Amino acid sequence: MKPIAIFRHSPGEGPAYFATFLDRHSLPWTLFRVDDGVSPPPTPDDFSGLCFMGGPMSANDVLPWIPLELELIRMADARGIPVIGHCLGGQLMARAFGGTVASNPVKEIGWGQVEAADSAAQLATEWLGGVQRFEAFHWHGETFTLPQGATRILTSAHCVNQAFVRGPHLGMQCHVEMTDTMIRGWCRQWAAEGVPPSASVQTPQQMEENMDTRIAAMRAVADRLYGRWIKGLVSP
Numbered sequence: 001m002k003p004i005a006i007f008r009h010s011p012g013e014g015p016a017y018f019a020t021f022l023d024r025h026s027l028p029w030t031l032f033r034v035d036d037g038v039s040p041p042p043t044p045d046d047f048s049g050l051c052f053m054g055g056p057m058s059a060n061d062v063l064p065w066i067p068l069e070l071e072l073i074r075m076a077d078a079r080g081i082p083v084i085g086h087c088l089g090g091q092l093m094a095r096a097f098g099g100t101v102a103s104n105p106v107k108e109i110g111w112g113q114v115e116a117a118d119s120a121a122q123l124a125t126e127w128l129g130g131v132q133r134f135e136a137f138h139w140h141g142e143t144f145t146l147p148q149g150a151t152r153i154l155t156s157a158h159c160v161n162q163a164f165v166r167g168p169h170l171g172m173q174c175h176v177e178m179t180d181t182m183i184r185g186w187c188r189q190w191a192a193e194g195v196p197p198s199a200s201v202q203t204p205q206q207m208e209e210n211m212d213t214r215i216a217a218m219r220a221v222a223d224r225l226y227g228r229w230i231k232g233l234v235s236p
Contacts, residue, residue, distance in 0.1 A: 001235055002048040003028040007069065009055030009088060010035050012185050016177040017219060018051060018086070021226045027233070040068045044076040048233040052089030054175065058142060059091035059101040070096040082168035082232035087140055090163070090171035094144030097166060101144050104159050107195050108138040110202025111214060114156045114163075114174055123165055124153040129224040135214055136162070136174035136221075139186060143173055158200040163225075168232030176222040180211055 004022060006015045006029050015031065022029050030047070032038050035055075044050055050072065057063065073096035076083050085093040091101045115133040116124035136156075143159050146152055147166065154163035154174070163172040187204035197203050 001028065001233065002046060003030045004049040004051060004233070005030055005032060005041065005044070005047040006051045006053065007032045007034055007040060007089070008053050009057065010053075012182065013054040013088075015051065015053060016179045016182055017222060018053075018084075018177045018226065021223065022230075025230065027230065034065050034069075040065060040072050044072055044079060044081050047081065048235070049081060049230070050076050050083045052083070052085040052092055053177075054087035054089060054139075057088065059088060059095050059144075066092070073097075077167070077169065079234075080168065081234050082229060083171075084169070084226075084229050085171045086177055087173060087175055090173050091142065091144045093166075093169060093171040094147050094150075094164070097147030097150065099145040099147035099150070101142055104141060104143040106158055106198070106200045107141045107193065108156075108158045108200045109140075109190070109193060109195070110138060110207045111135050112138050112156055112158065112200070114154045117152045117155050120151045120153050120165075123151055127153055127165060127170070127225055127228045128221065131221055131224065134218065134221045136176055136218060137178045137183065138174055140173060144171070168229070170225060170229050172225075176218055176225060178215060178218070180215060183207060183211060183215075 008014050114136045150164040150166040156162050162174050190204050195201050
């Protein structure tokens with residue numbers, strides 16, 4: 001099988017558990033370190049799927065690689081190559097498919113419950129395997145609108161659109177790929193966010209509490225989401 005292309009936009013936001021999942025299923029992958037100046041490929045034709053990770057920038061920023069990735073997502077869609085996005089990656093997908101990205105009503109930082117969308121019960125069951133709610137990790141100040149042809153499958157009290165499905169594609173606002181190392185690293189940047197603790201913003205101490213148990217529970221759901229996504233991978 002052709003490898004899965006993974007696009008990293010920040011050194012602290014790599015493929016993490018997504019890569020672990022692929023390795024466990026003997027699925028090859030190639031990492032594009034966009035943050036190191038590596039350009040996205042001109043077409044998706046050499047890959048069975050595309051994965052876009054998070055990053056501190058906005059999907060609306062004027063950066064040379066953003067138009068390239070938007071076009072790559074659109075080309076993948078036209079060829080039936082599945083795309084998956086985490087946080088910024090989900091926002092890029094939404095933009096590529098005609099949605100918009102703007103400020104969320106509040107910043108969402110730390111652990112928070114997300115729920116299967118009632119309006120798409122059958123599709124949510126297909127991707128979540130019957131899970132109705134789980135605790136996901138969050139770190140964002142912006143969010144996306146649903147693009148045409150997309151269906152919301154996850155929502156939360158602080159962010160309406162937590163995940164959408166569009167054909168074989170999965171775009172997520174939340175982070176299900178987190179590792180303990182990533183969480184601790186991000187917590188060191190907490191003060192730079194400039195927001196006090198609130199219902200939607202946890203302190204580093206709160207985020208690190210029972211972290212191993214929380215990560216294990218989230219990975220059980222990530223396995224369902226990733227497992228459904230790889231069913232759409234394009235074989236040679």
